[in-house]
Each structure stands twice: as C-alpha cells, then as structure tokens.
Amino acid sequence: MSAGQPAAPTVPGRVGRAVREAGAQGRAALIVYLPAGYPDLDTSQACLEAAAEAGADLLEVGFPYSDPLMDGPTIQAACQVALDHGYTPHDDLAMCARLTPRIAVPALVMTYYNLVWHYGGVDRLDHFAADAAQAGLAGAILPDLPASEGEPWARAAAAHGLDTVFLAAPASRDATLDAVAQRTTGFVYASSTMGVTGARTALGSEAAPLVARLRARTSDPICVGLGVSNRAQAAEVASFADGVIVGSAVVRAAGEGGPEAVAELVADLAAGCREGHAAR
Amino acid sequence: MTAAMEPASADLAHFGRFGGRYVPEALTGALDELDVAARDALEDPAFQARLDWLRRDYGGRPTALTLAEGLTEEAGGARIYLKREDLAHTGSHKLCNVLGQGLLAQRMGKRRLIAETGAGQHGVATATIAAKLGLECVVYMGAEDCRRQHLNVVRMQLMGAEVIPVESGSRTLKDAINEAMRDWVTSVSDSHYLIGSVVGPDPFPRVVRDFVRVIGEETRAQVLDRHGRLPDAVTACVGGGSNAMGIFHAFLEDPDVALLGIEAGGEGLDTDRHSATLTAGTEGILHGARSWVLQDEWGQVRPTHSVSAGLDYPGVGPEHAWLRDSGRATYTAATDAEALEGFSLLARREGILPALETAHAVVPTLRRARELGPEGIVVMNLSGRGDKDVDEITEVLEATGQAPGAGAQG
Ligand SMILES: Cc1ncc(COP(=O)(O)O)c(C=O)c1O
Numbered sequence A: 001m002s003a004g005q006p007a008a009p010t011v012p013g014r015v016g017r018a019v020r021e022a023g024a025q026g027r028a029a030l031i032v033y034l035p036a037g038y039p040d041l042d043t044s045q046a047c048l049e050a051a052a053e054a055g056a057d058l059l060e061v062g063f064p065y066s067d068p069l070m071d072g073p074t075i076q077a078a079c080q081v082a083l084d085h086g087y088t089p090h091d092d093l094a095m096c097a098r099l100t101p102r103i104a105v106p107a108l109v110m111t112y113y114n115l116v117w118h119y120g121g122v123d124r125l126d127h128f129a130a131d132a133a134q135a136g137l138a139g140a141i142l143p144d145l146p147a148s149e150g151e152p153w154a155r156a157a158a159a160h161g162l163d164t165v166f167l168a169a170p171a172s173r174d175a176t177l178d179a180v181a182q183r184t185t186g187f188v189y190a191s192s193t194m195g196v197t198g199a200r201t202a203l204g205s206e207a208a209p210l211v212a213r214l215r216a217r218t219s220d221p222i223c224v225g226l227g228v229s230n231r232a233q234a235a236e237v238a239s240f241a242d243g244v245i246v247g248s249a250v251v252r253a254a255g256e257g258g259p260e261a262v263a264e265l266v267a268d269l270a271a272g273c274r275e276g277h278a279a280r
Numbered sequence B: 001m002t003a004a005m006e007p008a009s010a011d012l013a014h015f016g017r018f019g020g021r022y023v024p025e026a027l028t029g030a031l032d033e034l035d036v037a038a039r040d041a042l043e044d045p046a047f048q049a050r051l052d053w054l055r056r057d058y059g060g061r062p063t064a065l066t067l068a069e070g071l072t073e074e075a076g077g078a079r080i081y082l083k084r085e086d087l088a089h090t091g092s093h094k095l096c097n098v099l100g101q102g103l104l105a106q107r108m109g110k111r112r113l114i115a116e117t118g119a120g121q122h123g124v125a126t127a128t129i130a131a132k133l134g135l136e137c138v139v140y141m142g143a144e145d146c147r148r149q150h151l152n153v154v155r156m157q158l159m160g161a162e163v164i165p166v167e168s169g170s171r172t173l174k175d176a177i178n179e180a181m182r183d184w185v186t187s188v189s190d191s192h193y194l195i196g197s198v199v200g201p202d203p204f205p206r207v208v209r210d211f212v213r214v215i216g217e218e219t220r221a222q223v224l225d226r227h228g229r230l231p232d233a234v235t236a237c238v239g240g241g242s243n244a245m246g247i248f249h250a251f252l253e254d255p256d257v258a259l260l261g262i263e264a265g266g267e268g269l270d271t272d273r274h275s276a277t278l279t280a281g282t283e284g285i286l287h288g289a290r291s292w293v294l295q296d297e298w299g300q301v302r303p304t305h306s307v308s309a310g311l312d313y314p315g316v317g318p319e320h321a322w323l324r325d326s327g328r329a330t331y332t333a334a335t336d337a338e339a340l341e342g343f344s345l346l347a348r349r350e351g352i353l354p355a356l357e358t359a360h361a362v363v364p365t366l367r368r369a370r371e372l373g374p375e376g377i378v379v380m381n382l383s384g385r386g387d388k389d390v391d392e393i394t395e396v397l398e399a400t401g402q403a404p405g406a407g408a409q410g
Helices: A014-024 A041-053 A073-084 A089-102 A113-118 A125-134 A151-159 A174-183 A207-215 A231-238 A248-278 B025-042 B045-058 B069-075 B094-107 B121-133 B143-148 B150-158 B173-187 B204-212 B214-227 B242-251 B318-326 B336-350 B362-372 B387-399
Strands: A029-035 A058-062 A107-110 A139-141 A163-165 A188-191 A222-225 A243-246 B065-067 B079-084 B112-117 B136-142 B162-166 B191-193 B233-237 B258-266 B282-286 B289-293 B329-335 B377-382
Touching: A014 A029, A014 A058, A014 A163, A029 A041, A029 A073, A029 A222, A029 A248, A041 A058, A041 A089, A041 A248, A058 A089, A073 A248, A089 A107, A089 A125, A113 A125, A113 B282, A125 A151, A139 A151, A151 A163, A174 A207, A174 B025, A188 A207, A207 A222, A231 A243, A231 A248, A243 A248, B025 B045, B025 B094, B025 B173, B025 B204, B045 B094, B065 B214, B069 B079, B069 B336, B069 B362, B079 B214, B079 B362, B094 B121, B094 B191, B094 B204, B094 B242, B112 B121, B112 B173, B121 B136, B121 B150, B136 B143, B136 B150, B136 B173, B143 B150, B143 B162, B150 B162, B150 B387, B162 B173, B173 B191, B204 B214, B204 B242, B204 B318, B214 B242, B214 B377, B233 B242, B233 B362, B242 B258, B242 B318, B242 B377, B258 B336, B258 B362, B289 B318, B318 B329, B329 B336, B329 B362, B336 B362, B336 B387, B362 B377
Parallel strands: A029 A058, A029 A243, A058 A107, A107 A139, A139 A163, A188 A222, A222 A243, B079 B377, B112 B136, B112 B191, B136 B162, B233 B258, B233 B377, B258 B329
Antiparallel strands: B065 B079, B282 B289
C-alpha cells in the first residue's frame, strides 16, 4: 500500500460536503456501517457497493478489532468472523482500495484506536493515515478516541486530507461538546443513547436535545447513530439531525441475505431519511 | 512517610507517556466524576476515618509480616519476609481496593457496582463490599474462568452478587473487562465500575493505587521497626499490577530498595502461551490506557495463557510501564512449572497455601535472596491464599503424575 498513485485523491472536506449535499436535496444523509471481511472480504465489498447504489450517502467500513468495547453482540459476532479468517488491517485497506473507485460516495474507516496507532509497529498514526488516504478513504471514526486525546490523530488526519469524526454522548458535559466541535472536521457523531451499538426497538428521547446542544457549538453537520434499525426510526432521526447512522441492522441483513438484502434495507432506510426531513 | 512521588509528567492523567483515557466519550463524564470524588475523599477526614475503620475492624489490617524461615533456609541467602495479604478478609490484597472504591461509589450516590474478575478474588471482594454497604453487584467473569475458579463463583453468589459468564473473545479476564465496560456505558448514571487492578482509563490506575498503597506503607514501617533499615528488595507477582503497585509505591523514593515484578511466563516466553506483558509485549493501547500489551504486529490483542486465571491478562497497568521504562522497577517472568514449584515450597516449608498468582513470585524471590547473600532482606507480597486453586492444582499435578497421594495410593 505504500507506493503508487492514490486510487482516488483524497480531498479534505468530502465527508461534511456529502452530508450537506443530502440536506440540499431535501433529505437527511444516510450513513451505513458494514465491517470489512464479513462474511468474507469480497462479499463485504459487494455489500458496501450495494449499500452505496441503494441510497447510502456515506459508508463506514469497520476494521475488525479483537476488543471492540463500543460494539454490541451483532457487530462483535460479525467482526469475529472476519478476524477468524485472519484478515489484517492491511487486507481491509486493500479491499477499500478496490471499493472506493467503484462507488460515488465517500467512505470512512471506523475502527478502534489501537489498530490505527499500532499499524504495523508502534506510534504509526501517520502511516495509517497515509495508507487510508491512498486507499481512497475520506476520513475515520475512532469511537474509543475521545476528543480530549484526539490531537495527535487530528494532526495525522489533516496531513493526509482525511476528515475526523468525534463522538458526543447525551451525558457529555458542555466542555466536552466544545472539544468535540473543535476537533471535528467531517461530522459530529451524536450517540442517540448511553450504550453500545445494536438495534433497539425504541429510540431514546436523549438524541434531539443533544443535537440541539451541538448545533449551538458547530456549523459541522450532526449525525445520529446507535440503535437506528428501520425506516420509521430513520425518519424520526431525520426530523432533527443532518444524518442517520445505521450499523447493526445492516450487518444483520448482510449476514442473512447478502448484497440483495442490504440493498433492500438501505433503500427503505433512505426513504425514511427523506420522509423525516420533509416532515421538518 | 515520604510524600508520594508523582509521575514525571506534570499531567496527572499520565505516567510519562503511558496512561491517558482512551474510552468512548460516553464514559468521560463518569471518569471526571470519579476523579473529583477520589481527590475530595482523600482529603476528607471523615472518609479516611471510615476507611481506616473498615480496614482495621472489618478487613483485618494491618496484615502480618512473617519471617519465612523455611524459604530463607531453602534459598540459603537473604532473610525472606512474607507480607501476608492472604490473612486479610476475603483472602487477598483485593480487599484494599474495594473498600476504598466501595466507599467512593457510595459517596457518588451510585446504587450498583459492576466488576470484572479473573481468578474471582476481585469479584469476591466486590461482592463483599456490596453486601456490607447494601449495594447491588454484578460481576462479569470469563466462562473459562468460571470453570477453573468455581469456588469463588459460589462465594460471590452466596453474598448476593450476580455472576455473568462471558462467552465472547477468549472467555477470560480481558473479555470480562470489555463486557463490564459495555455494561457501564449503558448504566453509568447509577452504577460504578469497580475495576479490579491498576489498569483502565485515567483516573482508575491512580485511584486503585492510592487504595492499595497501604500494603507498602505497612511493610515499610514493619521492616524499619524490626531492622532499623529498609529491605534490599521487594517482590510481587504482576497481572494487572495492583498488589505489586500496592507494595512498591511506598518504596519508590528509596533507590536502594530494588523492586521486582514477576509476570506469568506460562509455558515459556519462547512459546506464545504466556501472559508476560512487560517482559515480552509491545507498547499499545488497551482498556482505555496506553501501556504494554501482548498483541500482534497489527495491534490485535493476542490470546494469553497462564495456569493462574488472575495473571491471564494481555495488558498491565500504565504505572508499571512507566516504572519499567524509567528503570525504577524490573520485571521478569515465572513459568507455570515454576509457579507450581513455588506453590509447593510455600505449602511444605511454610504451611501456607498461596494463590497460584502469588506462587509465581516464589522462585524468583528465592533467586534474588541467594544473590543478596545472608546480610540481605527481601519482602515478597503474599497477595492471596490458595483455597480457590486446590482443584485446579490437583488437576494439573495429576496430569503430570505428581498429585498428592498419587504415589502412596500407587
Ligand atoms: C491473589 C492474587 N494475586 C494477584 C493477582 C493479580 O492481580 P494484580 O496484578 O492486580 O495484583 C490476583 C488477581 O486475581 C489475585 O487474586
């Protein structure tokens, strides 16, 4: 991954722009998460392509990690399948390099900080950022890297034209939200609830107030994730947020019905993103 | 008593380049709350009085410092002392930590304690303080560890704790920590995560250390009292590193006192079946802190092995990483076989059945005593008692044809 020309040159700001363009077209952006290597690398690429074609505005490509403490059972199990195949972050990046020229939407890597920091050695943020950019990725989401520890990564990401996404939670204090707003260059990831990833039957009431608190601090787009699994929930979130993030539900579809099932669910979620935005 | 030496970094959250707080944003509020509560409590005489009372009248502190005559003779060198944490209530050093954190949880108005456990000693200690303070208690324990430390599962349940076997990942301590953190992210408003060692995101390594350092403070005073001087070496086994940090801390500013940590060498450092993080790992970020980790070249955490569940962990507390880096402490490993030898020596020469974790420290301690010669003084932290391990040990010994009575019964 270290030589040759980038598959798609990385231009900073692609992530935020994709969310804003969706808004300009009268819908909340739909952001879809799928792990690399589940159920195998080629099928995961096919599922990601299917999601992009069916209406996702952004893709999050999960790089499986041995100790995913922000993830619930669905994503844990899918990532374990990929790890059991023996895929490394290097393989995951190679898949992204094949994927990104074939899709019209930006893709971000979503993984845990140690994989980025340790990428083939020690303290390798810069190497990871370089290879991610070269694979055509537009940014990264690192859920166990709070904004307060995010300075080194923000620097590495900026040097390679990658956008950063930091997370905010309902219990975050004002000073934390300030730091999140300041460090983010892509979109702010607002957790809908205090918890880990996983489909939920009902969304909590904490997301809208959190989005309002963030709006007062940043002009970056604000997207809501954790627990969104169907069209009605997507519409609910689309009525107050700039983007809707869906993970576990799509992962389950990928496992049960492959790219076709992913496309079907994504199309339905995208409809929810239009309906909710229209109802504003 | 000398003042506590703070890490070289001015930033309290780090020990040199180690430590920090690499956790989901959802937890940073609770970690700040804990930091403030812990600092306030340490300066509150009422909190200290209650903690002192619990330590003394409930917990059995100060614990004895026993001259190990048999081991001393065996080594043929320095005098060997044992700091008897096995005599504390619940049978290990883990009680120091839970008494402190339990009171902190109460002070913060939490009604529920979450804990992870490997050997079950920390789970038992947490269940104990939960019962004593009237708090709810949930303990995550790797399914494999539930099997090998069944006695402790029963002890926890008898005190009203709920024990949840963890089936994910390697089904041992690291996975129990992951599961405990996931619970905490969801329940942080009314629950305290009572972490069991000097690991995890800031401020846990500091908070736990400040509650276990009483071990070293007592040891220092006891040795001074008997010999009018400090020991030449202090030794302890290292899993996450709490019993070692507990006995080391009071000696950090005494450069003539050598500090030796002993990790689990499993089937040998030339295999990948061990848990010797500082001896054979690399730098990385695990469970919220930068430290040393047993991981592959990509940062995926490796499966570990130790005959003792409590040392079977791929990480280590960040303050140990810093002590190793600065050269203030040194770390070595003892294999499963050496741990069994140490267990047998303590059992037969001292009449003490140690925990298998503790047993790792014996052979390296004897080696150090020999090097020091007859004028020397060595203190080994006897971190816990071994009742929980008798089935496991019998099984291992049977497998190698050395079971007690195996010869007699033919
Ligand atoms: C008796 C005993 N000693 C040592 C340990 C290892 O932990 P630490 O390194 O935190 O002292 C354990 C852990 O379960 C234990 O039960």
